[in-house]
Amino acid sequence: MARRRGGDVVLPRWLRRPARFMQRVNAGEVEPPRFGASIATAALLGATAIYGTLAGGHLPQVVQSVTARTGLAIAQVHVVGNDETSEIDVIQEVGLDGWTALVGFSAEGARERLSALPWVEGVAVRKIYPATLEVDITEKKPFAIWQHGNELSLIEKDGSVIAPFDGGRYTALPMVIGVGAREAGPEFIAKVARHPAIADAVRAYIRIGDRRWDLRLKNGVTIKLPERDEALTLATLASLDRQKGLLSRDITSVDMRLGDRIAIGLSEDAAEDHQEAMRKRYKARIAGGAQI
Template sequence: MRRMKGPAPRRPRRGRVSGFLLRFGLWVGIPVLLAGGLYAAAELSRSPLGQRTLQYAADRMLDGTARLGLVVTDVKVEGRETTDRDTILAALGAGPGTPILAMNPRRAKEQLETLPWVRSAVVERRLPDTLYIRLVERKPLAVWQHGGKLELIDREGGVIPVTRLDRFAKLPLVVGEGAARHAAELLDMLATEPELAARVSAAIRVGDRRWNLRIDNAIDVFLPADAPAGAWAQLARLERSNAILKRDVQTVDVRLPDRLVLRVNPEVPKEAPTSPTTKKGRPSAKNT
């Protein structure tokens, strides 16, 4: 008879054990290595020699990435209307040939947003070789006269620092303290009556409460502090029906809701007629 053999004893599975140990080692070892590296870098950065060593290592790393093809070959800019492209590249501190990993997007964004026309910027590295820039530029709204100077402003009332204003001569002129902050709402209101708005040559802020409008460079219109839009619409209706602004008037006061006050130009006194005189300057004698 054959003997029945009992079951062989199980051997431990080395694969499972070694896999567990590997995962455990990675889970513990990598953070330790990173922490050690950071600590070493921090210690090195405390001394001038350490700083030079770290900078040298960083430069060598960037050179290595450049040899692998990670260099800027294209800079794509969207939203640019006024800002010069060379000015953008100068603010970036990067251009074709620059190692793309050497460019700090956050710092580049901050630099771009210091430019006069740039309201906000987005900067992205698109590996392996492209820098992507998206700009939101400021839109000039009006020229602001205050304190003896002229400045260009945007819709938010912020000053756009430009050196020459001659190319913005067709923009509306707003005058006085507080005019910049309230210019956008005023111009939006004027735009509801475009035919009359085209005749407004300046808007003067009075006491930072209300506006006076200069029409045709000759007539001052006094708008109320409250509900100026209604007064503006009323003035436009009267101009269409009665052409009151084509009369010989100095001011039109629409601050009162139930009446319109006009001040006419004073009449120039006519010169009295002179009598004909003789050569000696006396009146000539009449025949009787």
């Protein structure tokens, strides 16, 4: 604030007009409006309330309260795209309390909370005025069942765990078992799928020592594959099955871990039949030699 010589005060430019107005009021040149004091008091209180709301960060709550009580509270939530995600879980994560107003509701905050649900791959949250919220969910797609210890989990094609497996409509999915099976399973299953006759016969893909695979067939036969050349070994197995019906025989296992030979494990009955056939052949040779 500047002072002139002689002690006169020079007001800032923005205060000069209000000061002249007050001088006119004091001189009786301006008649105040009726109820002016009440109006001024109300304005002061209103300004104080607004300032407190802004300074305290309570504006969103105030907007929620006012709009909710004037008919803009969220009355309906439409959930689409959810097969495994329950609507109860969706509404709980959306965070409605019966008075939540659509105007101040944070759709982005709801989307972030919903994205954390186990089955949710993606989600869109849209506000539809005056009082509807739409939640459009895209769920993850299970690729296989992973057995680790005594626990079963549904996994995606990239090996990510979705949720525990508790039966239901996913029982027909392929099962991968063992340490490393979750990560390596999808790629290996794709190799087996190139031979439909073998793939249709497989019950489980078993990871051994996180180094190689066994195939457990639906008829109980175990195929032991080598650590390397899986694609070539599977092609050989498919050829033997086409030409000789190998996998439909009375056997317990096919060991293909050695590149120069294949070891066939016979069932108990097949082993006895084989031994009996060998004894008969031996006796026939002895008998033939005696006649000579």
